[in-house]
Amino acid sequence: MRLLTLAASVSVATLFAACGANGQNAAPLPSGAPLETRPANAAGQQPAFDGQTRAPGVRTETPMAHTVVASGLEHPWGLALLPDGRWLVTERPGRLRIITAAGAVNEPITGLPTVDARGQGGLLDVAVGPTFARDRLIYWSYAEPREGGNATAVARGRLSDDGSRVESVQVLFRALPTYDGVLHFGSSLAFDGAGHLFITLGERSDAPMRPQAQDLGSHMGKTIRIRADGSIPADNPFVGRAGALPEIWSLGHRNVQGIAVAPDGAVWTVEHGTRGGDEINLDRSGLNYGWPEVAYGVEYRGSPINQGLTAREGTEQPAYYWDPVIAPGGMTLYDGAMFPGWRGNLLVAALKEKHIARLVLEGDRVVGEERLMTDIGERVRDVAVGPDGAVWAITDEQNGKLVRLAAR
Ligand SMILES: [Ca+2]
Numbered sequence: 001m002r003l004l005t006l007a008a009s010v011s012v013a014t015l016f017a018a019c020g021a022n023g024q025n026a027a028p029l030p031s032g033a034p035l036e037t038r039p040a041n042a043a044g045q046q047p048a049f050d051g052q053t054r055a056p057g058v059r060t061e062t063p064m065a066h067t068v069v070a071s072g073l074e075h076p077w078g079l080a081l082l083p084d085g086r087w088l089v090t091e092r093p094g095r096l097r098i099i100t101a102a103g104a105v106n107e108p109i110t111g112l113p114t115v116d117a118r119g120q121g122g123l124l125d126v127a128v129g130p131t132f133a134r135d136r137l138i139y140w141s142y143a144e145p146r147e148g149g150n151a152t153a154v155a156r157g158r159l160s161d162d163g164s165r166v167e168s169v170q171v172l173f174r175a176l177p178t179y180d181g182v183l184h185f186g187s188s189l190a191f192d193g194a195g196h197l198f199i200t201l202g203e204r205s206d207a208p209m210r211p212q213a214q215d216l217g218s219h220m221g222k223t224i225r226i227r228a229d230g231s232i233p234a235d236n237p238f239v240g241r242a243g244a245l246p247e248i249w250s251l252g253h254r255n256v257q258g259i260a261v262a263p264d265g266a267v268w269t270v271e272h273g274t275r276g277g278d279e280i281n282l283d284r285s286g287l288n289y290g291w292p293e294v295a296y297g298v299e300y301r302g303s304p305i306n307q308g309l310t311a312r313e314g315t316e317q318p319a320y321y322w323d324p325v326i327a328p329g330g331m332t333l334y335d336g337a338m339f340p341g342w343r344g345n346l347l348v349a350a351l352k353e354k355h356i357a358r359l360v361l362e363g364d365r366v367v368g369e370e371r372l373m374t375d376i377g378e379r380v381r382d383v384a385v386g387p388d389g390a391v392w393a394i395t396d397e398q399n400g401k402l403v404r405l406a407a408r
């Protein structure tokens, strides 16, 4: 381990030398041309502002490569770093495991509630609580089987000292209404610096459910904000409004499976669109992100969504969108030492396009895009940053893998 640390610091030093004093190692491509050259699905739509889609391609000069750390994981879904450098990894059928940085895969952790693993359901995201060092609390989201169907729920429990089980499990949040379906459960979990827990959800996809993304009396298609103990912060935007659920932070989302909270408290979410409507949003309190009334892209069957409307008073524009889509999974903000030029960039797991998208942010805009790990050949489900700044990801496959992307 000591040798590995030494090797990592040598490569960082080399990297700094190669990039010059400012640590920038991510130059725009000489042309400034976007990476995406395929035709858009929604041929008639225009972005609301320059750079809202097809940002200029950027390229990291530092040579990098990925290594497979562990394999044989069944549809791994959520990835979270423990303070000791090991990883918590969920498998969608309902297993949560600890995997060491060297690739030792532990037996499933016992004590988790049953999940409904049909379709897109199952055990979903996992997060380490902000007070883990003191109470060993971990948090996870899942499709909860219920009388009459299922819905997304979030629970927490104490990871036992030996890591073999969770104790004192509490369900903190239950999305309503219950629905008998297998699509669009979301979800992703992140804490802000003040200890609030953000939960992203889907709208369950089916025609009768889709409009609920606009309904403040339903959790469907919402971003949720609660405290770490499940209680509702008094400064949530809809607290006290008749007919509105007080856990709601924002509305008008389709299916959000990635979230990252910046050090300044800005909440970024990434959501699946239909054909041509994957979105990055700066997810702000009380705002309406449009779905299904306003959207980029077209229905899967090719017809327009609400007559192709892409903007409307009272709805927020995405900070960025992809048409054609990448099918985004998890997301993180890069803050590591290995790639100093990436600090403050978003890294987005791309399922359909099988890479990690690196988005360069400037304020609330995306000004550059790079595709990392394009040789993986597997659906990338979640992404996180390791202690030394290497990027870790899991692939959503029957034989799913935990991989590490690092400077060579
Ligand atoms: Ca939207």
Ligand SMILES: [Ca+2]
Binding pocket: 078, 079, 125, 126, 188, 189, 330, 331, 382, 383
């Ligand atoms: Ca995640």
